Amino acid sequence: MLEVSPSDHRAVCRLDEIPDGGAIAAEIDSSTGGFSLILLRRGEQVFAYHNECPHAGRRLDWSPGKFLVKDGAVICAAHGATFDIASGAALGGPCRSGLAALPVQVRDGVVVLP
Ligand code: FES
DSSP, X not given: OOOOOGGGTTEEEEGGGSOXXXXXXXXXXXXXXXXXXXXXXXXXXXXXXXXXXXXXSOOSOSBTXXXXXXXXXXXXTTTOOEEETTTOOEXXXXXXXXXXXXXXXXXXXXXXXX
């Protein structure tokens, strides 16, 4: 994972740490104890969401940092809810709500929280 200096505290990871077409998890420190993100990559684009399923509040990954991604959707490992990668919208399964998005940008090959 990217080493983050105090001057670039908003950096999350390097773009090339996310497999193109795949996803990784990133643990973010915060004053309230931190949270986990899912970062999904399509080429030079990265989509970030809280790594928490709106259905029952479980993490989306089946093992830390390991996600089910298929046909433009990420699938919650707990009960199979599916979410659109680009919008986070619920597509199917037991969940009607979409994922909570965080805006991220890619700057000089680094994914940052603006
Ligand atoms: S917790 Fe994700 S589908 Fe139930």
